[in-house]
Amino acid sequence: MRILERFFNFYITSSLHVALACISLVYLSFLQVQVVPDVAFLWFSLGLAISGYNFVKYIPALIQHFHTDYYKRNRGILYFSMFVIILTSLLFLQLSFPKYYILFPFLLLTFMYVFPLSGTCKNLRTIPGIKIVIVAIVWVGITYIVPVFYMNVVTMLSFMEIFQRFLLILILMIPFEIRDLSEDQEFLQTLPQAVGIFSSKKIGYVLVFLFLMLSFAQYVWEAQKCLPDVLMAIVLFFSLKYTKKTQSNYYSSFWVEGIPILYVVLWKFLP
Template sequence: MKTLKSIFRFYINGSIHVALAICALVQVTFMKYGISDQYTFLLFSFLGAITAYNFVKYSKVSKLYHKRLTKSMKGIRVLTILSCSSFIYLSFRVSINTWIYMAPFIALTVLYVVPVFPNKKNLRSLAGVKIFIIGMVWAGMTVLVPLVHVKGNLNLNFLIEMIQRFLFIVVMMLPFEVRDLQYDDVALETIPQKIGVTRTKLFGSILLVIFLLLTAVKDELLSSIEILSTILITTISLFFLWGTDKKQSEYYCSFWVESIPIMWLIILVILESLFS
């Protein structure tokens, strides 16, 4: 049992779970646009996500305490190095055009950590912008970049999908902000700090309603699969949003909330098998 717990912690702390969530959203995009057999790009996204997230979470720790790293942290460092090396190798199979569209989101990820602003601030420490930056990066990397990679049509439907994905990610970040309420510096001015926990849940609920209603704005005939899957994932997201509290189980956010994109993909796969 102790070994299983250690493996699970490594799975979470090594950003493997969040990387799978990102891959799930990329695949959701591919399925919505009828695109198949993009396994190399999915692996590319998975490895890049592990590299980026571990860079954001652990770069300062590795730099300052590399001589005293725990066994787990050493494992995460090895995982990150291997993921980064494999990501670089696969990058040669991605077009220059794709990299051009990826560049702004990579820059935002770096600026999220590196203190380049006045008073040695990074984007993460700027008041009130944290979850919106994450929303932009996730939306760009799971909708825009995959469609550019396959030379998809960036039309009105694409724009709506980008807005929906941004809203979805912002809502997914709200439970994390509620969880961190007792630890975050007041200078961060997070949404729960500004309006309280209950109003944060109401704010997230409004965003989810907009997320759902935007489906009807798409200019092409929607399939019953997309409509039903959007309703289901909105319901699931509302359930986890309202289940959020300042005192929550250790893995409520880092496992269950981050599993919602994976649930979305599973819903789509099941619905396609039933109705196709």
């Protein structure tokens, strides 16, 4: 039982779970543009998500606490991350990716989220009010824009799907913003800090409504295709409704973070 608990904890803290959520949305993008999913690109996206998230979570702390036991306590995750970075780099070299430059703005945003570009600048995370927006932009880029450009299947509907994906990520971020309310420094002006928990949830409900309206607008002549989005809107609504400042250990980091996995299952198996 203790082995299972340690494995599950590693699964969460090593960003494997959030990476599965990421490639679920990449897979969803392939379904939405009606192309056969590229397995190599999915593996690349998985490695990119693990590398990116662990870079954001652990590298700043490692630099700050280099002379403490932080490295010893997290060396398993750090070694795992280095292994994934090497494999992901090799995969990138194997991909036929003529428009690879599309990837770099999102990698740059990830880097700037952690490190300032010059000594006089702040990193993006410390600029008041934009943390949630930067995260949503990077997620939309990695899970929709990059795969669609990779497959060269950009259409007029792509712009609506980009906006819908952006709304989805904003909604999913709200439970994390509420969870981190007591830990985030006040100057960050995250959504709950700026408007409070109750108003943050109300904003989330409005975003869920807009998410659903975009689905109806896209599939106005194919109403059955809206069913996954309708069910997803219900799930998103209740995930916001039951979000609290004091959460169970895995409410956001497992259940909310797993919602994209459910989303792609609905899209794959519902008519």
